[in-house]
Structures are given as C-alpha cells and as structure tokens.
Amino acid sequence: MELVQQIVAFHTRHNAEPEAIDLLMEVEDLDLLVEHVDRTNFKRACLYLISLARLVPGPDDMFDLDIAFMINLKFEEYPNALLIALFLDNKEGSSFELNDEMVSEDEEREAMQDIINNAKLSEGYLTLARDIVVMEAKTPEDIYKVLNVSFHFIDLTLDAYFKICCCDDIPS
Numbered sequence: 001m002e003l004v005q006q007i008v009a010f011h012t013r014h015n016a017e018p019e020a021i022d023l024l025m026e027v028e029d030l031d032l033l034v035e036h037v038d039r040t041n042f043k044r045a046c047l048y049l050i051s052l053a054r055l056v057p058g059p060d061d062m063f064d065l066d067i068a069f070m071i072n073l074k075f076e077e078y079p080n081a082l083l084i085a086l087f088l089d090n091k092e093g094s095s096f097e098l099n100d101e102m103v104s105e106d107e108e109r110e111a112m113q114d115i116i117n118n119a120k121l122s123e124g125y126l127t128l129a130r131d132i133v134v135m136e137a138k139t140p141e142d143i144y145k146v147l148n149v150s151f152h153f154i155d156l157t158l159d160a161y162f163k164i165c166c167c168d169d170i171p172s
Contacts, residue, residue, distance in 0.1 A: 005032065012036045017045040021052065025060075030067050034074060042075050050084070062088065078102055082116065 004027055011020035017037070024030045037045045049068040053061040065084055072081035103109040114120050 001027075001029070004029070005036075008032060008036050012038070012041055012045070015041065015044070017041055018048045021045065021048055025052075025056075030063065033067060034070050037071055037074075039075060042071050042077075046071050046077075046080065 004023060007023060008020045011017065011023070012033075020036065021030070021033060024033055033045065046068040049064045049071075053064040053068075056064065065088055069081055069084040069088065072078070072084065103112050
C-alpha cells in the first residue's frame with residue numbers, strides 16, 4: 001500500500017489526477033484521494049470523479065460522488081458541494097445543511113436554507129410573472145393588437161419628426 005500512496009502522490013503533483021483516481025479505484029481505496037489533492041488540482045479531480053460516477057455501476061457511483069463532495073468541502077467550494085449533495089439527495093436521500101462555518105448570521109442562514117430547499121421558488125416565479133405582466137393568458141389577437149398600436153405610434157412619431165426636421169413637403 002506504501003507504493004500506491006507514492007504513485008498517487010506523484011500523479012497528483014504532476015497533473016495526472018485521472019490516473020491516480022483509476023489506481024485508487026483498482027485497489028479499492030479511493031478515500032486516500034482526499035488527503036492527496038491540493039488547492040491546485042482538486043477541481044480536476046472532482047470533475048473526473050463526477051464524470052466517472054456516470055459510468056460506474058452502483059454503489060461505486062455514490063462513493064465517487066461522496067468523495068467529490070468531501071473534497072469540495074475540504075477546499076470550501078460550497079456551491080459545488082451543494083450541487084453534488086443535491087444530486088446525491090435525488091439518488092439516496094442525503095441532504096445539505098448549513099453549519100456555523102458556512103454562514104455566521106442566523107438571518108443569512110435562514111435565507112440560504114430557503115434557497116437550498118427551493119422554499120420560495122414558486123413565489124419568485126409569480127413575482128416575475130407580475131413584473132412582466134403575464135399573469136393572465138394572452139390570445140394572439142391581444143399580442144398583435146399591442147404590436148399594431150406600437151407600430152402605428154412609431155409611424156406617427158417618425159412622420160412628425162421628418163416633417164419638423166427635414167421639410168414640410170412630405171405627404172402623410
């Protein structure tokens with residue numbers, strides 16, 4: 001096992017994270033990856049683990065994602081950890097909880113937890129619909145009526161502009 005650790009350390013220092021991960025999967029000791037990745041290579045390692053999770057059968061796919069989750073938490077990449085946690089939740093029922101290190105204020109923690117849980121998602125969509133005035137369904141005639149009124153207004157405005165600026169000889 002000493003030789004495996006030396007090889008993995010060499011691979012992770014020389015931008016060969018996929019080879020290190022493949023070796024660790026062969027010896028069934030992927031946990032070692034967490035201690036060998038550093039700030040310069042953890043993103044590549046996590047991307048490879050996430051891509052690999054789609055190709056390996058269960059329960060190895062969950063284990064690969066769990067390792068990527070732990071690496072992201074280790075380097076405080078909370079948004080990526082959240083995405084992996086949500087994907088894990090869809091498959092096995094785990095959840096993502098905010099702790100004191102991630103968010104210090106209670107008010108901010110509550111707002112972040114609402115975002116994570118999609119608690120106010122439909123409220124946001126309704127506010128957006130009100131803002132862009134699409135609460136009631138519109139018929140094609142309503143849309144074309146608005147366009148025709150707009151085009152007529154533009155036409156009148158352009159005619160007035162040309163009459164004032166250019167000359168008075170333009171027929172209307």
